[in-house]
Amino acid sequence: MASIDVNGLTIDYPVYGVSARNIRSTVANLFLGGTILKNKSDTIFVESLANVSFSLKSGDRLGVIGENGAGKTTLLRAISGFLPPSRGSVTTKGSLASLINVGAGLDPDRTGRENAVIMSLILGARKKDLDAIIVDIIAFAELGAFFDMPVRAYSAGMILRLSFAVSTVIDPNILVLDEGILAGDQHFIGKARDRMDRIYRNTDIIVLSSHSMELIDSVCNKVLLLNRGKVAFLGDVKTGIQLYNDRSYISGHAA
Ligand SMILES: Nc1ncnc2c1ncn2[C@@H]1O[C@H](COP(=O)(O)OP(=O)(O)OP(=O)(O)O)[C@@H](O)[C@H]1O
Numbered sequence: 284m285a286s287i288d289v290n291g292l293t294i295d296y297p298v299y300g301v302s303a304r305n306i307r308s309t310v311a312n313l314f315l316g317g318t319i320l321k322n323k324s325d326t327i328f329v330e331s332l333a334n335v336s337f338s339l340k341s342g343d344r345l346g347v348i349g350e351n352g353a354g355k356t357t358l359l360r361a362i363s364g365f366l367p368p369s370r371g372s373v374t375t376k377g378s379l380a381s382l383i384n385v386g387a388g389l390d391p392d393r394t395g396r397e398n399a400v401i402m403s404l405i406l407g408a409r410k411k412d413l414d415a416i417i418v419d420i421i422a423f424a425e426l427g428a429f430f431d432m433p434v435r436a437y438s439a440g441m442i443l444r445l446s447f448a449v450s451t452v453i454d455p456n457i458l459v460l461d462e463g464i465l466a467g468d469q470h471f472i473g474k475a476r477d478r479m480d481r482i483y484r485n486t487d488i489i490v491l492s493s494h495s496m497e498l499i500d501s502v503c504n505k506v507l508l509l510n511r512g513k514v515a516f517l518g519d520v521k522t523g524i525q526l527y528n529d530r531s532y533i534s535g536h537a538a
Pocket residue numbers: 296297298315316317318329330331349350351352353354355356357358
């Protein structure tokens with residue numbers, strides 16, 4: 284059984300090299316992004332998530348929505364294990380594939396093939412299935428001779444092809460996806476979207492961040508609406524999308 288438990292999760296990003304005295308106005312920060320804080324030694328922090336808690340179990344498809352800077356990517360990174368909590372905890376059970384930052388988890392000094400083998404094993408592939416898995420990755424990514432070149436020689440779109448092919452070749456128990464990465468080459472994105480339809484059906488838990496309410500509505504059965512790093516709403520999809528659209532969850536905003 285796959286599960287995700289997020290408990291009191293707070294993430295502060297330190298911003299070095301900026302003095303608190305140079306942050307001119309707190310008014311400008313009222314509606315967008317995390318809260319800007321400073322500690323005793325005048326170091327600036329952006330509190331991008333503040334005391335976020337929720338649990339997901341098999342069958343849950345969570346749509347993470349919110350305006351620019353609300354904390355969506357930060358939450359997805361923390362669930363994926365890329366970002367340690369400043370306070371609180373994140374516990375996941377089950378194999379997890381993460382498609383947030385294109386290329387995350389790839390070793391630039393290894394070839395596409397070597398990365399494909401390593402990541403497939405991390406995702407739970409059995410050794411006896413590896414040959415077939417690599418054949419599938421080669422066919423899907425369509426990287427030609429570049430598959431045997433180091434990843435540092437890839438273009439951004441080629442890295443996306445490899446990351447996507449590797450992360451989706453086996454159905455993971457948990458898929459964490461920022462839909463924003465699926466942009467670019469129309470031929471590949473078309474193939475990627477077809478494959479996502481299969482993954483959306485077969486994966487135990489999906490955490491999907493998107494600015495497309497149409498996609499959230501079609502894939503998800505729960506919505507987490509973030510507002511400046513805090514949970515503004517957690518519950519059914521229709522209500523969450525309605526709140527997001529009319530912006531009534533933003534304090535001081537007249538709908
Ligand atoms: N590396 C960083 N250093 C400092 N602050 C950061 C860093 N990354 C993100 N932030 C801040 O954390 C907050 C949340 O950012 P995050 O990227 O999670 O938002 P988001 O909801 O994904 O936004 P968008 O829809 O614009 O992609 C923002 O205020 C942002 O300025």
